[in-house]
Amino acid sequence: MEGKEITSGKAPSDRLILSRDLVVTAGDLSKHKASSSGPYADATAGDGVMEMLRRLQLTCQESNTFVLDDEAEDDLGCPEWALAGKVLAPNTLHISTIKAALQPAWGNPKGIEMHVMGRNLFLAEFATNTDKTRITEGSPWTLGTHAVMLNDFDPSVKPAHRRFEGLSLWACILNLPYGLMNGQRGKDLASRVAADD
Numbered sequence: 001m002e003g004k005e006i007t008s009g010k011a012p013s014d015r016l017i018l019s020r021d022l023v024v025t026a027g028d029l030s031k032h033k034a035s036s037s038g039p040y041a042d043a044t045a046g047d048g049v050m051e052m053l054r055r056l057q058l059t060c061q062e063s064n065t066f067v068l069d070d071e072a073e074d075d076l077g078c079p080e081w082a083l084a085g086k087v088l089a090p091n092t093l094h095i096s097t098i099k100a101a102l103q104p105a106w107g108n109p110k111g112i113e114m115h116v117m118g119r120n121l122f123l124a125e126f127a128t129n130t131d132k133t134r135i136t137e138g139s140p141w142t143l144g145t146h147a148v149m150l151n152d153f154d155p156s157v158k159p160a161h162r163r164f165e166g167l168s169l170w171a172c173i174l175n176l177p178y179g180l181m182n183g184q185r186g187k188d189l190a191s192r193v194a195a196d197d
Helices: 026-032 048-056 070-075 095-105 129-137 183-193
Strands: 004-006 016-019 022-024 082-087 113-118 121-125 141-143 146-152
Touching: 082 095, 082 129, 095 113, 095 121, 095 141
Parallel strands: none
Antiparallel strands: 004 016, 016 022, 082 121, 082 146, 113 121, 141 146
């Protein structure tokens, strides 16, 4: 695994060095530099990080660094027609299970790709805007007995901070008299069960 140096466009003291399973921040240094033992014993804000990395004894391949810059985000490839989805299930579902259930329900759209974004979170990329719109407007969707929430994919939002608000539901009123089965009566009945904003 390569070591990665990630900058946030702030002062150098805010940099993170990621290598193997080590994450070092300025907060770690200030928290541990007063201790007399341990890996942070002689660490200072400037050369302490480099000293800790030297102690890791990285291989040549692992010691290569890669700098991520916020200004380079415009160069990242972002899907043109994509939806972020969340399956409301208590157990973690594999992406192949989600795709196997939703792809046929969505009419097997051509060129669909699905990727994991987190626990029961996924990204669905479509080849055309028509498919994306049809899936969005065709809600509600379920995976077995679990509801699936969808919203437009925003590449600037972290998966952990993505919000899914509102869920379309179908309400079935059984044994309704035939005379009440018309558009106006349906709207009147639906207004009784609609959620308030």
